[in-house]
Amino acid sequence: MSGDESPRSRIRAALRALDVYSDLYLILVGDHPLIADELSSVSFDRARLEIVHAEKTIGMDEKPSSALRAKEGSSIWVALEQVAGGYASACVSAGNTGALMAMGRFALKTFVGIDRPAIAASIPSSGGSVLLLDMGANVDCSSTNLYQFAIMGSQLVSSVGGISSPRVGLLNVGTEDIKGNEQVRLANRLLREDGRLNYIGYIEGHDVFAGRADVVVCDGFVGNIALKTGEGVACLIRDSLVSAFQQTLWRRFLSLLIAPVMRKLYKSIDPVVYNGASFLGLQGIVVKSHGDSNEEGFFRAIEEAIREVDSDVPGRLAEEVEAILRQG
Amino acid sequence: MSGDESPRSRIRAALRALDVYSDLYLILVGDHPLIADELSSVSFDRARLEIVHAEKTIGMDEKPSSALRAKEGSSIWVALEQVAGGYASACVSAGNTGALMAMGRFALKTFVGIDRPAIAASIPSSGGSVLLLDMGANVDCSSTNLYQFAIMGSQLVSSVGGISSPRVGLLNVGTEDIKGNEQVRLANRLLREDGRLNYIGYIEGHDVFAGRADVVVCDGFVGNIALKTGEGVACLIRDSLVSAFQQTLWRRFLSLLIAPVMRKLYKSIDPVVYNGASFLGLQGIVVKSHGDSNEEGFFRAIEEAIREVDSDVPGRLAEEVEAILRQG
Known part of the structure; x- marks a missing residue:
């Protein structure tokens, strides 16, 4: 309702x-x-x-x-x-x-054993879909919370996505060990020490949509901003495309020709906006x-x-x- | 060098x-x-x-x-x-x-009076360019830091951008007063109390590229992730476009026809990647x-x-x- x-x-x-x-x-x-x-x-x-x-x-x-x-x-x-x-x-x-x-x-x-549930969303990437969590349930996260999100996300992707050993990345502002805040650096250590996870280390914002990991872990504040910013860029580009192809008669004609390709493309990007988010x-x-x-x-x-x-x-x-x- | x-x-x-x-x-x-x-x-x-x-x-x-x-x-x-x-x-x-x-x-x-310098980057939006700060100089920020970023960002946009009373937004996971972490909520109060700033309140990730504000304030962790995620989405869409128009001979022909429009479009989105960032x-x-x-x-x-x-x-x-x- x-x-x-x-x-x-x-x-x-x-x-x-x-x-x-x-x-x-x-x-x-x-x-x-x-x-x-x-x-x-x-x-x-x-x-x-x-x-x-x-x-x-x-x-x-x-x-x-x-x-x-x-x-x-x-x-x-x-x-x-x-x-x-x-x-x-x-x-x-x-x-x-x-x-x-x-x-x-x-x-x-x-x-x-799980202190806080997380919201996990599946987003498109150039290498198939990526699970991003937390998406906003927890604006402040301890390193333990982030570690638990990694465990849950990895399990969801292996059971529903059929990937036997999903690559788990921790979202950070750089890939060097010294980068990030304390929670992220501590979570990095917890994840490294867990031999059962396929942990690939830090990944940066531009890696998320490049499909470098199957599961991307971050706190809810960062995840919410990342997803919504991504949506914003997608909308900006779509609007710019539409308006660019409206400017002259010739361009309008071109836009008719390319319409089928563009529809398919939009559909492949749509999951940013449309996919359901799982409470884990x-x-x-x-x-x-x-x-x-x-x-x-x-x-x-x-x-x-x-x-x-x-x-x-x-x-x-x-x-x-x-x-x-x-x-x- | x-x-x-x-x-x-x-x-x-x-x-x-x-x-x-x-x-x-x-x-x-x-x-x-x-x-x-x-x-x-x-x-x-x-x-x-x-x-x-x-x-x-x-x-x-x-x-x-x-x-x-x-x-x-x-x-x-x-x-x-x-x-x-x-x-x-x-x-x-x-x-x-x-x-x-x-x-x-x-x-x-x-x-x-300025505790920490910030890195400010100008990004494109559907309503002109937007100044986003901090972009990664400070991964942990107090409410006072965020407040000072707002003052500096507003001043940069009014002096260089020529906007007399720039709209300043605080990046958050929602627009309701209860949303966000403690630093952001406290910064919101400091910004509301300052009558000299044109503070428009919380703005969300998708608002950044929609040009709802002239200055968007956040901590360096969030700003770095937001900008790089935005870049990642732009790259994903560009790659998807290029590959979609390579799939058949007819589409390759179409891609030649639309090339001039696309080049101009890419150029307008490029600032995400190319603009210089100011240390404020x-x-x-x-x-x-x-x-x-x-x-x-x-x-x-x-x-x-x-x-x-x-x-x-x-x-x-x-x-x-x-x-x-x-x-x-």
């Missing part, structure tokens, strides 16, 4: 997912009459879709703490209760990220779709949740985290 | 600057025989160019502390001595950033060109130094900083 756009685009994404995934069962949580009304005129497999009513919606600007106090009956909370109670395998939301994380921790709990460290699957995402974005978030269910991400994560922490 | 490329490109940039700016006088600091040899076969106004010998070069990977100990006779140090002694109005270098900053502080001193807070002008910059990059860095000399940036900065700090 929450999110910056009307729930209509999310309902359409849900119906599309039902259509594509024949073994998918969906529970739509929110204003029952509104959802039922949206569904009344379309045909779909009604045996695989259920509506669960939630009487209220957490606003996008609400503080996590106040959202947590007012959780009862909110669509985010009711959706998480479906997962906590075992009625659903995963929760997908486009709502208030802070509220979703706070309620997720409350409803599902974190794994033993919770004892359950939660995927966050961009607040301003459209049908495509929510559909991809549902797909990410399906992949995580199919690979039993929380189960594998629990084993891995326990083994590594016991060893350390 | 230092920098990732041969000094030849920098000598060419110097000669080009001499040619374009008829009142420019240049002192080339470095290996005298090598520079003299490079200059022997070209014609230029020898009355406006001087070579000052420096017997050694600071390596790009050298620690600032060890570079500082070994400063005597190094090209960076000799160049800074020219400014400190009043023989030169500005120093331009493509060398080791950390060493340049450490020696710059030692040779030129910071302004009274020192009692003298120091401009750092990208270590891997080519002739164009070094030429633009010289141009930036000329603009700062013409606008008397250090003089204005000293007055402004003193007035604001006296007021506070």
